Amino acid sequence: MSASSNMNWDRRNVLRAAMGLAAAGGLAACGSNTGRSGGGSGDTLVQYFHAYGEAGVEQAVKRYAKAYKDANVTTQWITGSNFEQKLFAALLTKNAPDVFEFHPQIQLIKSGQVADLTDIIEPVKDDFNQADIKSHTVDGKIYGVRMIDDPQFFFYRPSMFEKAGVEVPKTLEELIEAAAKLKTSKVKGAYLGNDLTPVQHNLIWSAGADTLTADNKPAFNTDAVADGLKQLRGLFTSGDLLLGAPADWWDPSAFTQGLTAMQWCGMWAMPVMQKALGDDIGIFPFPKVGSAGKESVYNGGWSMFVNAKGKNVEAAKEYVKWLWIDQKKHQEDFATSYGFHIPPRTSLAQSATKLKSGLPAEGVKLFNEFGHFDNIGWTQAMIAAINDVMANSVRKNGDPKAQLAAAEKKVNTELKKLFG
C-alpha cells in the first residue's frame, strides 16, 4: 500500500509538473516570439520573400539583411506555389511581415496595406526604368521599389529546329505547326507550363488586345483573343505539348533535360540553361495571334513593399531605402549573380556586364522591344478570372467567347470595387 501511495504521490507530482509546464508554455506562447520586438525600439523587422529557384538567392537575401546595422531583419522564405495567398492572409494578422516582395496591385493600396514610398524613391526616380515607376504609381504616389525586372519569353533549341527543318515561329499557327514537327517519341514540341496560365497575358497582348484600357475598362474580350484560345485548345489536345512535367515552367529542368524543344520561361533561368546546353539556346517572343496582333514579352518582376499597418513602418522604410535604393552593390549582386534579371535602375542596367553580350543581351533586347509591364489596376482577382478562362476554354472544351464574357463580368465587379 505504501508503495502504491508513493506511486500516487509521484504521479501527482509528475502531473503537477506537467501542468505547470503546459501553463508556462501557454503563457510563453501568449508572450509569443513573433519575430518582432514588443514595440518601442522598433528595431526588429520581418521580410517575406517567395522562394527563388536559383541556388544562392536565399543566402544572399539573408546576407544583405545581416549587413544592415539599424535593425534586426529576419527573412521568411515562403515556399510553395501560392505565395500570394500566404502573403494576403498574413497581412491581416499580427504576424504580418513589415516588408514583403510582390507585384504592384492596386487593391493593396486601396485597402491601405502598403505604405507610400514616394519620399525614398523621389531622389533617384530618374535613375529607374520609367515603366517601373509608372506601374507603381497611383495618384502621383509611388508605392513600391522595383527590385528586378524579369522578361518572360520562349526558349528553344536551335539544333532541334534545324533537324526538324523549322523556322522560329512568328505567328501562333507557326508555333503550333513547329511543335508538331519538333515532336518525337522522346521530345515534346513545346512547354507552356503545366496549366498554361503563364502565357495567358501574352495571348491577350499578342492578339492586339490588352488586359485593361487606359481608363481601366476590360479590354481582353475580343474575337482575336477568342480565336487565340481556340488555337491553344488545338495545341493542348494535339499531344505535341509537354504536360504534367515534374518541374513547372519557371524551372528550366524540362528544357535542360530535353523533354521539350521550346519552353516558356524567364530570363532568370538563363545561367542554368547555358551551363547545361551551352550555345544551343535561342529565344523568341510570344508570336502574333491573328493578323492584327504583335509579338509580346511579359516584363514581370518583383518589387519591395512596406506593410502600412506594421508596427515599424518607419524602420521598414529605412531598410527598404538602404537595401533597394542605396546599396547598388547588393542590387547588382541580386540581379546578376544567381539567375539573370534586369536591374530596374538604369545606371545598374548599363553597367551590368553579364547582360551585355550573348543570350542575356538578346533577352534585354526583347524586353525593350516587345515588353509589356504590369498594370497596377490589374489585380490578383482579375488574374484569377483569366486563369479560369485558360482552364475552362483551353484545358476544358468550353466556348472561348462565353468564358471571356464570364471573366469580363468578374473583372468588372472587381473594377467597380476598386474605382467605383
Added chain:
Amino acid sequence: MSTTTTRGVAKNPAPAKVSKDRPRRGLRANSTFNFWLFTGPFLIGLVIFVFVPIGWSVWLSFFEARFTVTPSQFVGFENYAAILQDEDFRNSLVTFTVFAAFIVPATWALSLGLALLVNRLRFMRAFARSVFFLPTAVSYVAASLIWKMSIFNGVRFGLANTVLSWFGVENIAWLSSPDPPWYWLVIVTVRLWLQSGFYMILFIAALQNIPRELYEAASLDGAKPGWQTFRHITLPQLRATSTAVILLLLVAAYQAFDEFFNLLPKATWGQPPLVELYKMALGENQNYGAGSAGAVVLTLLICAVTLLQGKIMGFGRGEESK
C-alpha cells in the same frame, strides 16, 4: 488492467470513510477536482481551437467581412443567399458526391479485404499489419507530391507512363486535362494508399472479436467456409464497425483538401467544398463572410448526412444487433 479495477472496487469504501475524518487533498479525494484536472487541459484546447473558431465563423457569416475578421457591417443572411447561388460552391458539392461515391466503398472494401488477408496469416502477421498501416503516418501533402511528381507525372519517365509504355500506350498527362478525367484515378489512389491501413486495423480488431464458436456452429450446420460464412457470419458481425468506418470515411471525404489543393492547382474542376471555401476566404478576395457562411452550410450538411446514415445503418445500435 483487470486487477487494478478489482482492487479499486474492493478498497473504495474504506478511503471514502477515512476522508470524512481526515480530509485529504489528492487524486482520490475530490472527484470534481479530478474531473477538471484531467479534462481541463483538453477542454481548454477544445474551446480555444474548436469552439471559439466555430462560433466566430458563425458570427462572421452574418457580416460583410472582406479583408477583415473583425467586421462591423451586419448583412443578415445575404452571405448565405450568395453562397447557395454560387455555382462553384454547388459544383463543389457535386464533386464531393462523386469523390465520396468512389472513395468510401473503395476504402471500405480494400481495408476489409486487407484485414481478412492479414488476419488469416499464420506467420509475419505483425509485419504485414505494419506494412499496410505505415502509409497512415505519411502526410497528405507529401503523398500527393509523390503521386504528382513521380508516379503520375505526364512525362515519359513517370512511373505510370513507363509501365504503360511497355504496352505501347502513349504518355498520359494525368492531371492536366479534365477529359478524360484521369485526375480521379490519381486522387482516389493516393487517398486509398494513405487511409486503407488505418481502417484495416479497425477491421482486424473487429474480426478478432467475432467468437470462434459461431464459425464452429455454422460449420456444424453445413455452412461452407469461404463466401458462405463470410456472407452470413463475418459481415453481419462487422456491422457496427462497418457503420463506424463508413461514417468516418464520409466525414474524411467531406474534409478532403490537401490532395485536391496540391494536385489540381488552377483547375476549375475537381474542387471539393473545402478547397472552394479556402479560395473564397483566403484567395484573392478574402471574403471571410461568404466563406464562413459556406462553412456553416457544410457543417449542417455533414450533421444531416451523419444523422441520416446513423438512422439507416443503425449507428450505436451495433451492440444489440450482435
